[in-house]
Amino acid sequence: xxxxxxxxxxxxxxxxxxxxxxxxxxxxxxxxxxxxxxxxxxxxxxxxxxxxxxxxxxxxxxxxxxxxxxxxxxxxxxxxxxxxxxxxxxxxxxxxxxxxxxxxxxxxxxx
Amino acid sequence: xxxxxxxxxxxxxxxxxxxxxxxxxxxxxxxxxxxxxxxxxxxxxxxxxxxxxxxxxxxxxxxxxxxxxxxxxxxxxxxxxxxxxxxxxxxxxxxxxxxxxxxxxxxxxxxxx
Numbered sequence: 422x423x424x425x426x427x428x429x430x431x432x433x434x435x436x437x438x439x440x441x442x443x444x445x446x447x448x449x450x451x452x453x454x455x456x457x458x459x460x461x462x463x464x465x466x467x468x469x470x471x472x473x474x475x476x477x478x479x480x481x482x483x484x485x486x487x488x489x490x491x492x493x494x495x496x497x498x499x500x501x502x503x504x505x506x507x508x509x510x511x512x513x514x515x516x517x518x519x520x521x522x523x524x525x526x527x528x529x530x531x532x
Numbered sequence: 533x534x535x536x537x538x539x540x541x542x543x544x545x546x547x548x549x550x551x552x553x554x555x556x557x558x559x560x561x562x563x564x565x566x567x568x569x570x571x572x573x574x575x576x577x578x579x580x581x582x583x584x585x586x587x588x589x590x591x592x593x594x595x596x597x598x599x600x601x602x603x604x605x606x607x608x609x610x611x612x613x614x615x616x617x618x619x620x621x622x623x624x625x626x627x628x629x630x631x632x633x634x635x636x637x638x639x640x641x642x643x644x645x
């Protein structure tokens with residue numbers, strides 16, 4: 422089945438710093454999602470990005486499908502950016518088709 | 533209401549209780565999903581419904597019983613749970629099964645005592 426790996430697992434920043442989160446996947450995919458899980462547990466959709474680059478405010482994402490990776494950029498980070506960032510791709514795992522999640526990057530932004 | 537809603541947001545239940553979790557999506561989607569997220573574990577897909585028909589059941593114990601009366605509503609009926617079932621339960625929906633973006637509800641944080 423497809424494997425999804427995210428790096429780094431943990432990231433601590435000072436407010437105002439920039440960061441790049443990475444998502445590697447082991448097989449070709451036709452879509453990819455980035456989520457932010459806030460401290461209350463809600464998964465918030467950030468990007469639906471099968472390929473190319475998208476921007477939304479201080480966040481942007483780039484997926485290079487041919488090289489099987491995606492990057493999430495956070496600029497001028499704020500304390501409200503803290504939480505866990507997941508990427509997810511459709512694939513087969515354990516014999517079942519599903520949206521396969523990486524283990525996430527836990528981001529802490531300090532004031 | 534917009535997006536995907538879940539009730540209740542928090543639930544504490546004893547091992548002999550019966551309770552239900554409710555999910556409603558206001559997006560006109562045809563596929564709905566239940567996920568479980570335990571502490572320090574990745575999201576686990578539990579059930580998938582497409583147009584009210586169950587299409588996936590990922591070896592979930594029978595003490596969890598899903599119900600999908602229509603394409604907008606999804607329930608998870610709980611009975612005789614174990615303490616290890618304490619987790620965050622998330623509902624999601626998408627246009628079609630594994631097609632397009634999945635949108636998640638805020639979750640129900642369940643504690644089994």
